[in-house]
Each structure stands twice: as C-alpha cells, then as structure tokens.
Amino acid sequence: MFYRYVLKPIFFAFDPELVHDFMVSVGEFFGKFALTRWLIGLMYGYHGRDIWKTVDGITYKTPFLLSAGFDYNARLMRILPCIGLGGEEIGSVTAKPCEGNPRPRLTRLPKSQSILVNKGLKNDGVEAVIKRLKDHVRHGLFGPCRTLSKPGFVTGISIARTNCIDSVDIQAGIDDYLYSFRRLNEENVGDYYTINISCPNAYGGEAFITPELLEKLLTALGTIKCLKPVYVKMPINIPWSQFDSLLKVIDTHKLQGVVIGNLNKDYNSLDVRSEAPAEYRGGLSGKPCASLSTELIRKTRQAYGKRFTIIGVGGVMSWELAKEKFDAGADLIQLITGMIYEGPGLIRKLCVGYSKEKR
Ligand SMILES: Cc1cc2nc3c(=O)[nH]c(=O)nc-3n(C[C@H](O)[C@H](O)[C@H](O)COP(=O)(O)O)c2cc1C
Numbered sequence: 001m002f003y004r005y006v007l008k009p010i011f012f013a014f015d016p017e018l019v020h021d022f023m024v025s026v027g028e029f030f031g032k033f034a035l036t037r038w039l040i041g042l043m044y045g046y047h048g049r050d051i052w053k054t055v056d057g058i059t060y061k062t063p064f065l066l067s068a069g070f071d072y073n074a075r076l077m078r079i080l081p082c083i084g085l086g087g088e089e090i091g092s093v094t095a096k097p098c099e100g101n102p103r104p105r106l107t108r109l110p111k112s113q114s115i116l117v118n119k120g121l122k123n124d125g126v127e128a129v130i131k132r133l134k135d136h137v138r139h140g141l142f143g144p145c146r147t148l149s150k151p152g153f154v155t156g157i158s159i160a161r162t163n164c165i166d167s168v169d170i171q172a173g174i175d176d177y178l179y180s181f182r183r184l185n186e187e188n189v190g191d192y193y194t195i196n197i198s199c200p201n202a203y204g205g206e207a208f209i210t211p212e213l214l215e216k217l218l219t220a221l222g223t224i225k226c227l228k229p230v231y232v233k234m235p236i237n238i239p240w241s242q243f244d245s246l247l248k249v250i251d252t253h254k255l256q257g258v259v260i261g262n263l264n265k266d267y268n269s270l271d272v273r274s275e276a277p278a279e280y281r282g283g284l285s286g287k288p289c290a291s292l293s294t295e296l297i298r299k300t301r302q303a304y305g306k307r308f309t310i311i312g313v314g315g316v317m318s319w320e321l322a323k324e325k326f327d328a329g330a331d332l333i334q335l336i337t338g339m340i341y342e343g344p345g346l347i348r349k350l351c352v353g354y355s356k357e358k359r
Contacts, residue, residue: 003345007343008343027080028076044084046351051358052152059152061081062086062347065085065088066080068090068091068092068334071088071090072091074129087155087156090157090158092159092196093157093158093159094160096125100121101119101163106118109276111271111275113286114337115284116276120163120201121162126159129189130187133187155190157189158233163203164203167204173208181224181226191228197233198233200235201282214246229257231255231257232259233262236296251304257308257309259334260297262283263289264283264284264288269288270288294312294328311333316334316350322350
C-alpha cells in the first residue's frame with residue numbers, strides 16, 4: 001500500500017533511469033547496516049514456511065530471483081535477500097565497460113504495464129564486477145560456502161558481448177564473450193552463468209540466435225573449464241522451429257538449461273499501442289512478455305521433458321502469472337518489471353502463493 005500510494009506516484013513523476021540509479025544507491029546503502037537490513041526484512045521479507053528449492057545442485061532460499069538488468073553492477077547483493085528473493089542475476093556484464101545507448105534508455109509505458117528498455121548493456125565491465133564480488137568476500141560479507149555467495153542467496157552472472165562497433169564482427173564478438181566467461185571462471189565468482197544471446201538493443205543485434213552461430217559460440221565457450229551450471233537467455237520473438245533448433249544446439253553442448261526469455265520486440269503486443277510510437281527504440285518488458293514467454297516454456301518442457309532447467313521470466317506481475325509459468329514447466333522465476341509496478345512487496349506475495357501451492 002505504502003509503495004503503491006506513496007512511493008510509486010513520486011517515483012513515476014521522475015525519469016525512470018534517475019529513479020533506478022537512486023534506488024540502487026539507496027539499496028546499496030541500506031545493505032551496509034544490520035539495522036536497515038533488519039527493518040527492510042521486517043517490512044518486505046518472507047517469514048513463512050520453508051520454500052527452499054535446489055536446482056542443478058544450487059539451493060535457492062526462495063525460487064524467485066531478480067532478473068538481469070536491474071543490479072547490473074553487483075551492488076545490491078546484501079539487501080536483496082531481505083526482500084524474499086532467493087537470488088539475482090547480475091549483469092549483463094561485458095568484457096569492456098560499456099556506456100550503453102544514448103538516452104532515453106528507459107521509458108515507462110504504464111497503461112501497458114511495461115518498460116521500453118534501450119539500455120544497450122550499460123555496465124562497468126567484467127573486471128569491475130569481479131572486483132566488487134571479491135570485495136564482498138574479502139570484507140566477510142558472505143559466509144563460507146561452495147562459491148562466493150551467501151548460502152541461500154544465489155548470484156548468477158549474465159554475460160553479453162560489449163555493445164560497441166569493435167565487437168560487431170562475429171569472431172570479435174565470440175572473443176568478447178570468451179574473455180568474460182574465462183575471467184569469471186578463473187576468479188570463481190558467481191554460482192551460475194547465463195549466456196545472453198538475445199539483447200535486442202545493442203550493436204550487431206542478436207547475431208547468435210541462429211543455430212550455426214550459437215554452435216560456434218558454445219564451441220568456443222566449451223574450451224573453458226567451468227564447474228557451474230550454464231544457461232542461455234533466449235529470445236522470445238522467433239518462431240518455434242528456430243527456437244527449437246537453438247535448444248538442440250544447447251542440448252548438444254550439454255548446457256544445463258535456458259532462461260525464457262528476453263524482452264519483446266513486437267510493439268503490437270502492447271495493450272495501448274500508441275504508448276510506444278514506431279520511432280521509439282528498445283525492447284518491451286513486463287506484461288507484453290508474459291504469454292509469449294509462458295508458451296515457449298510450455299513447448300520447451302513438452303518437447304524436452306526434464307532435459308533442461310527452465311528459468312521463467314517475463315511479465316510476472318502477480319502470483320497468478322508466476323503460477324502460470326510454474327505450471328508451464330518453469331523451475332525458477334525471475335522478474336524486474338513486476339517489482340517496479342507493484343513494489344518490493346510483490347516478492348513476499350509470490351513466496352506466500354508458492355508456499356500455499358506446495359502445501
Ligand atoms: C531496465 C531493464 C534492463 C534489462 N537489462 C537486461 C540485461 O542487461 N540483460 C538481460 O539478459 N536482460 C535484461 N533485461 C531483460 C530482463 O532481464 C527480463 O528478461 C525482461 O525484462 C522480462 O522480465 P520482466 O517482465 O519481469 O521485466 C532488462 C530489463 C529491464 C526492465
């Protein structure tokens with residue numbers, strides 16, 4: 001209620017990127033102190049019955065994760081566990097630091113419960129993110145466990161190719177992914193990795209969403225020793241035949257699973273089409289992603305049984321919409337836009353819904 005009637009009207013009166021940066025700074029600050037973590041936990045934490053879930057050998061305190069793109073520079077790892085999240089996907093990180101696309105990078109489309117994202121993979125680069133993750137460990141902010149993250153709060157790391165003219169060339173793009181993947185494995189940071197092949201708003205487009213080029217990319221990544229689960233973040237605007245051909249490549253390379261999926265490029269999916277004129281740039285998050293991603297989750301589960309771990313993401317604005325994704329075959333759920341429109345209290349609602357369902 002406080003978020004919906006007090007904070008949201010204030011936030012929505014300002015530029016979305018400004019609000020995002022402000023919230024990340026506030027979240028990072030609150031994460032530093034036991035008192036603020038306790039207070040946020042009291043307000044927004046999930047205190048119900050146990051809903052831990054183990055997927056690919058990793059135990060998530062709850063099956064709900066913050067999706068890639070919100071905490072792209074790894075600054076919120078201390079505060080996010082307090083609001084009922086079982087993990088987060090940091091990034092997408094790229095080999096080189098990246099300024100992102102020219103502003104505006106984010107536009108709210110409130111009538112359609114969506115955000116037009118034209119961020120263009122803005123991030124500090126893989127080395128800065130590795131340093132931040134290792135500093136967390138050095139300062140004792142995470143307990144001892146199998147990897148660097150706090151037990152029960154999982155940190156996945158999403159990897160994309162740097163959004164610049166130099167990495168448009170296919171081999172240069174592969175080398176870019178390879179650099180980040182190698183460095184993350186060398187430094188042993190993160191619990192799982194996601195290869196993001198479906199960023200719709202970067203130089204060179206989604207080059208690796210053809211089976212031939214995905215094959216090339218995964219062959220190159222396969223030369224690096226990796227003991228953690230690896231997932232591929234899938235596009236949602238391609239026909240099933242192409243989607244399936246990508247799944248076959250992922251299967252051949254013995255990766256653990258897929259994240260379904262990324263932003264929606266089809267502006268006709270908006271409830272109110274006029275909210276995003278054609279000259280706008282970027283992909284749609286939120287409600288326009290919901291049914292497209294759920295259908296792809298269902299088809300993947302039907303076609304491949306238990307072969308793949310499926311992380312379902314796109315338009316989870318309520319427990320009912322999360323349940324649709326679980327019912328379709330998702331093992332875990334990620335979200336961003338639902339949290340922006342409904343507030344952090346949405347996570348507790350998802351946890352409560354899940355715990356009732358599992359009773
Ligand atoms: C502000 C913003 C930035 C995003 N940046 C990334 C990114 O860097 N990498 C990525 O794989 N997905 C990115 N995404 C896509 C989300 O991870 C997610 O797939 C998509 O928003 C659908 O989920 P949602 O409807 O819950 O927001 C971004 C989404 C938003 C809203």
